[in-house]
Amino acid sequence: MAALLKKRALAEYSQVIQEQPKPLKKLRLAKKITPGSSAAAYVGLLEKSKTSNDALQILLRISDSQKFQEKDLPDTIKKLAEHFQREQESVVRAKVLSLLGDIGKESGADVQVIIEEVMQAMKNEESHKVISQGISSLLKLGKLLPDNVTTHHRLVSFVKQYLSDTSHSVKCKCLELMGELVSISSDAGTIQPLLRLVGDYTHCEEARVRSAAFNTMLRLHERGLKLDPSVYSEVCLALKDDYEIVRQVALRIVWVLGQTYSENLVTLPDSDEEIRLVDDAFGKICHMINDLSMRVRTQAARLLGSMTSISPRFLQQTLDKKLMSNMRRKRSAHERAWESITSGEWSSGRNWADDAPRELVDAESVSLVNSGSCGAFVHGLEDEYQEVRNASVESLCSLAMNNPQFALMSLDFLVDMFNDEIEEVRLKAIDSLTKISRHIILREDQLETILGALKDFSIDVREGLHKMLASCRLSSKGCLQMCVEALLENLKKYPVDRKSTWCCLQKVGQQHPELTLILVPELLAIHPFFDMPEPDVEDPAYVSILILVLNAAQHCPTMLQLFEEHTHKHYCYLRDTMPHLVPALKVGGSSGVREVVADEEANATAVRFLEAMVSRLEAARRGPARVRAELLAAAQRDLARLAEVGGAAGDAARMSALHVNCQVMLARVLESRLWASPGALASQQGAAVRTNITQLLHDCLRLQYLFIGVSEDDLALVKQLKLKALALQLVYIVRCSNSSALALCDHFLEQVEDVHRYLGERGIAPEAFTASLVKEMSQLEETKPGPVARCLLPLLQNAPPVPQLRPTTSVQMTTATLACEPGGDADAPLKFTAGLVLGVPLEAELRYLQSPELLRIKVRYPDQQTHLLVPPRGDLRPGTTAGTSRLLTRALVSHQVWSEACALHIGLALDLAAVEGGTAAATAARRARAPADADPCLLDLCKPVKVYVSPKPVKRGI
Numbered sequence: 001m002a003a004l005l006k007k008r009a010l011a012e013y014s015q016v017i018q019e020q021p022k023p024l025k026k027l028r029l030a031k032k033i034t035p036g037s038s039a040a041a042y043v044g045l046l047e048k049s050k051t052s053n054d055a056l057q058i059l060l061r062i063s064d065s066q067k068f069q070e071k072d073l074p075d076t077i078k079k080l081a082e083h084f085q086r087e088q089e090s091v092v093r094a095k096v097l098s099l100l101g102d103i104g105k106e107s108g109a110d111v112q113v114i115i116e117e118v119m120q121a122m123k124n125e126e127s128h129k130v131i132s133q134g135i136s137s138l139l140k141l142g143k144l145l146p147d148n149v150t151t152h153h154r155l156v157s158f159v160k161q162y163l164s165d166t167s168h169s170v171k172c173k174c175l176e177l178m179g180e181l182v183s184i185s186s187d188a189g190t191i192q193p194l195l196r197l198v199g200d201y202t203h204c205e206e207a208r209v210r211s212a213a214f215n216t217m218l219r220l221h222e223r224g225l226k227l228d229p230s231v232y233s234e235v236c237l238a239l240k241d242d243y244e245i246v247r248q249v250a251l252r253i254v255w256v257l258g259q260t261y262s263e264n265l266v267t268l269p270d271s272d273e274e275i276r277l278v279d280d281a282f283g284k285i286c287h288m289i290n291d292l293s294m295r296v297r298t299q300a301a302r303l304l305g306s307m308t309s310i311s312p313r314f315l316q317q318t319l320d321k322k323l324m325s326n327m328r329r330k331r332s333a334h335e336r337a338w339e340s341i342t343s344g345e346w347s348s349g350r351n352w353a354d355d356a357p358r359e360l361v362d363a364e365s366v367s368l369v370n371s372g373s374c375g376a377f378v379h380g381l382e383d384e385y386q387e388v389r390n391a392s393v394e395s396l397c398s399l400a401m402n403n404p405q406f407a408l409m410s411l412d413f414l415v416d417m418f419n420d421e422i423e424e425v426r427l428k429a430i431d432s433l434t435k436i437s438r439h440i441i442l443r444e445d446q447l448e449t450i451l452g453a454l455k456d457f458s459i460d461v462r463e464g465l466h467k468m469l470a471s472c473r474l475s476s477k478g479c480l481q482m483c484v485e486a487l488l489e490n491l492k493k494y495p496v497d498r499k500s501t502w503c504c505l506q507k508v509g510q511q512h513p514e515l516t517l518i519l520v521p522e523l524l525a526i527h528p529f530f531d532m533p534e535p536d537v538e539d540p541a542y543v544s545i546l547i548l549v550l551n552a553a554q555h556c557p558t559m560l561q562l563f564e565e566h567t568h569k570h571y572c573y574l575r576d577t578m579p580h581l582v583p584a585l586k587v588g589g590s591s592g593v594r595e596v597v598a599d600e601e602a603n604a605t606a607v608r609f610l611e612a613m614v615s616r617l618e619a620a621r622r623g624p625a626r627v628r629a630e631l632l633a634a635a636q637r638d639l640a641r642l643a644e645v646g647g648a649a650g651d652a653a654r655m656s657a658l659h660v661n662c663q664v665m666l667a668r669v670l671e672s673r674l675w676a677s678p679g680a681l682a683s684q685q686g687a688a689v690r691t692n693i694t695q696l697l698h699d700c701l702r703l704q705y706l707f708i709g710v711s712e713d714d715l716a717l718v719k720q721l722k723l724k725a726l727a728l729q730l731v732y733i734v735r736c737s738n739s740s741a742l743a744l745c746d747h748f749l750e751q752v753e754d755v756h757r758y759l760g761e762r763g764i765a766p767e768a769f770t771a772s773l774v775k776e777m778s779q780l781e782e783t784k785p786g787p788v789a790r791c792l793l794p795l796l797q798n799a800p801p802v803p804q805l806r807p808t809t810s811v812q813m814t815t816a817t818l819a820c821e822p823g824g825d826a827d828a829p830l831k832f833t834a835g836l837v838l839g840v841p842l843e844a845e846l847r848y849l850q851s852p853e854l855l856r857i858k859v860r861y862p863d864q865q866t867h868l869l870v871p872p873r874g875d876l877r878p879g880t881t882a883g884t885s886r887l888l889t890r891a892l893v894s895h896q897v898w899s900e901a902c903a904l905h906i907g908l909a910l911d912l913a914a915v916e917g918g919t920a921a922a923t924a925a926r927r928a929r930a931p932a933d934a935d936p937c938l939l940d941l942c943k944p945v946k947v948y949v950s951p952k953p954v955k956r957g958i
Contacts, residue, residue, distance in 0.1 A: 043076045052089035059095045063102065070108035077103065081117045090127035097121065097130065101137030104144050111144050115151065119158060128167035135159055135173040142181045152181040156194075163201070172212040175201065179216035184224045191225065202234065207243035214238065214249040221256055229261045232277065236284055244293040251288055251296065254281050255303045262309050282310045286318060286376035289388075298387045301380045305395025308402055315399060318376040319409050381413055386422045393417060393425065397432030400439070407439035415446050418453040423461060426453065430464040437471040447479050451486040459497070459888065462490065466500045470507030480515045483508065484523070484548065488541050496843060496888075498540050503880050505544050506581050509551030513559070516552035520562050523549060534566045537573055546570060547581050554583040563587065580881070603648035607809060610649050613638060614656065614804050621801045628801065629667065636660045652807035655707050658699055659805045662721060665696045669728060670797055675735075693732055697725040698936035701912060706939060708848050709810040716764045717803055719755045723770065724799070726751060727792045734789035741785040747916075749783055769799035812848045812883070816908045816941035819843045826948050829901035834951035839890035844908055846885040846941070851910070852876055857891050858909045858944070862902040867893075868911055868938075897953045907944030912937040 042062045049055040068076060077100065084096045100118055104111045115138065122134040142155050159174040175198065182194060198220075201213035214235075221227045235257070238250035258281025265274040285307070288300035304318075380392030396414065400407035414436075417429035430453075433440075442450070453465055469487075474480050484505070491501050509516055516523075523545050525532045535542040550571060553559040563571075574582045613635055620628045639657035643650055669692050700722040704715070726748045733741045756774050759766050766774070776791045777783070832838035842857065849855065855876070857869040875889035891906050916937050 046083045084121050094130045094133040097134045097137045101140040104141045132169040139177045149183045168206045171209045175212040175216045179219035211245040279314050289376045294385045298391050301391035305398035317374045393428045400436045404439040407436045434468040441473045441475045454490040463500045466504035470504045505548040509548040513552040513556035537570045606649040618804045648809045651813040652811045655807045662699045700725045706814045714805045731789045745785040814848050817845045818942045829948035829950040831950045834897040837894045842891045844887040854910045856911045858907045860905040901948045901950040903946040905944040908941045910939040
């Protein structure tokens with residue numbers, strides 16, 4: 001018996017039970033969603049409302065919430081319709097119809113049923129306000145069924161009966177619905193009566209109805225139902241309507257007919273002459289520039305610019321403004337200046353009235369009314385409202401761009417607009433003249449007016465003038481000399497315009513090599529007999545002249561023979577310091593072609609060296625750790641040197657050097673023996689580990705956010721490297737710090753999910769560490785900082801080396817070049833009253849800025865306080881070259897009294913606190929007790945500049 005029991009027990013204990021593997025949990029962060037309350041709960045309160053005011057308040061609450069469950073919609077529609085029938089106040093009934101129109105937009109709503117309810121509710125309605133709202137709701141609902149022609153036809157037939165209503169609002173809503181819902185595909189027998197019906201209301205006694213009728217015609221034309229050209233005469237009569245709303249829409253219809261039937265012939269009134277419809281429409285629109293309403297004048301001026309198919313004689317009349325004196329034609333100032341330039345003579349002044357008008361004009365031939373297009377733009381450019389002047393300048397530019405002869409005629413008028421009192425108009429005129437610059441050549445009298453605008457205080461106006469001068473052609477040597485002198489005087493008065501002036505003179509020299517050749521001895525102070533003193537190459541004015549002359553010499557080789565020895569040296573200096581402004585020339589025995597070839601060879605060599613370095617680092621991943629560490633250290637030095645040299649591979653080498661530095665710091669942190677003892681890690685000896693982790697995370701963020709043009713594979717490697725840095729930071733805080741790691745743990749899990757999704761969407765194979773991390777995190781029962789940190793350290797210590805990035809020459813780094821004007825120095829500090837604000841002028845050029853909203857001005861005070869200032873969005877404007885931006889702003893600084901002048905450090909940085917939420921939460925405490933330099937979320941874009949300031953105490957009266 002005992003043997004039997006023993007045998008049975010052994011049999012029971014020897015059974016092998018194979019457990020099924022637990023399925024891996026999907027890594028997903030649960031986010032709480034606050035359920036919204038359905039508006040149907042308020043609908044039930046309508047039955048209990050005792051007064052109309054209570055019902056209106058309930059309807060307003062329903063409209064504000066506007067959250068319906070699909071199952072509640074039929075009951076809600078029914079209750080609203082029932083309440084409409086028993087409601088006495090028209091305001092409440094109108095609100096019910098408005099709410100029914102809004103309910104039709106809800107998903108799952110039966111629009112046909114709602115339409116039936118609205119139409120049924122309007123059958124016995126007498127209130128004009130309710131009827132108008134009902135038609136508006138029907139229009140909303142009809143638009144929700146764009147392909148249901150039957151319903152649209154029924155709605156149009158339904159609202160026709162309300163066209164006889166005495167209220168103008170009802171008629172306007174009916175016409176609006178007809179314009180939107182009439183079927184364009186219907187036969188002519190159905191459409192023509194409808195068009196005649198709409199046309200009858202263009203003669204209604206109410207101006208708003210007339211305007212609505214014209215708008216309906218215009219809307220039908222936009223939908224594809226072309227207007228008949230026979231309505232042109234009736235629409236032209238509406239241009240004389242007493243109300244501006246009618247004249248505005250009639251003006252648009254005249255423009256539409258002129259563009260659609262441009263070649264149709266129309267007969268002029270009181271004449272047998274026939275002209276094209278587009279020319280007559282152009283004349284009608286030109287005449288409306290003299291309208292009493294500013295809005296009509298603005299619209300007419302804006303429409304003129306889009307009429308490009310008009311005849312040249314009508315177009316030229318828009319700038320022809322006859323001046324009469326004693327029934328003789330008086331020449332304008334522009335005509336007299338042009339005659340003086342072409343003849344080479346000026347009035348002597350000895351003879352009385354020697355500049356009087358010579359030709360006689362018949363008094364009967366002078367028409368003082370309806371001059372058509374004659375002088376239209378002249379009136380528009382002299383209008384008292386800037387809106388009209390702006391629209392006139394835009395239209396004048398649009399027409400001149402396609403007509404060289406008209407561009408020459410409009411030049412004087414655009415130049416006159418440079419003296420406008422409104423800055424926006426001046427900028428518009430400058431931009432317009434820049435666009436038509438290929439058709440014009442500037443004379444001295446015109447250039448004198450243009451250069452006078454360089455004294456403008458607005459930097460936008462001055463830079464716009466620089467761009468305009470760079471694109472225009474000058475007529476004579478005197479023009480070029482005048483232009484250079486004015487630009488140098490402008491540079492002396494406004495040093496902030498230095499770069500813009502240099503770019504302007506670069507283009508001027510390239511376009512005028514022959515004129516520049518004549519002025520070379522005067523510009524460079526070359527004397528045939530005496531040795532002149534050598535100019536200072538650091539003088540901005542002398543650099544400006546050199547840029548002009550050297551760019552002209554590129555197209556005029558004979559100019560090189562005039563250069564003196566010091567000019568050759570200065571060319572070499574400028575060629576090295578600003579190659580984008582100085583071309584490659586054959587100066588002093590050097591060949592520009594060989595220089596360009598040498599640069600190309602150097603760039604190719606740098607690219608090959610970078611590729612070879614990355615290949616060697618990738619091969620060393622499988623070697624011993626000591627050899628790999630030595631190779632990483634050597635590669636870091638070589639790549640840093642290659643990045644300093646610059647060239648085509650400069651930014652790519654800088655990214656590779658930063659990535660290698662991250663690998664070195666990661667290995668240094670993981671090799672530390674302090675991880676085995678949390679107490680030692682939390683001591684003063686572990687401060688180096690904490691510093692390395694912070695720097696590692698900072699460099700990872702720089703790799704992710706400061707480089708553009710990075711491939712998806714390289715960006716995936718950067719994201720996975722940042723995961724390791726975040727994991728190290730989490731482990732350090734959990735093991736060696738008393739601060740809470742909950743926010744950092746949540747952020748870490750979000751980053752794991754983000755990286756996992758990023759790799760999956762792009763089909764990129766994850767690294768071994770990332771694959772193990774996702775597997776471990778999905779198996780955790782609770783995602784608290786403690787369990788997560790215990791899983792991370794073994795994974796980090798056993799992870800294989802990081803794969804190498806392979807950046808190409810398309811990689812570009814976000815950088816900034818900073819300059820403070822004026823920059824206070826120790827001898828002349830900027831003074832301000834303590835406690836108040838001082839604005840320090842700041843100018844910076846930024847390259848390849850991806851996220852302008854993250855840009856911050858970083859101000860560090862002598863007491864190590866750091867303030868981050870958000871520059872106004874309007875102060876960041878496009879740069880002169882592609883991929884650059886220019887920041888012109890003021891850094892606002894303030895502090896208490898100092899005993900002596902001290903230096904502020906002002907720079908630019910990217911603040912990633914908004915996009916790196918978890919990291920920002922984890923570093924909030926560090927920001928409170930340490931300077932912002934220790935924050936890994938703050939990425940410096942440039943080296944800060946020193947500005948000495950001296951806060952003075954407040955002077956108190958006796």
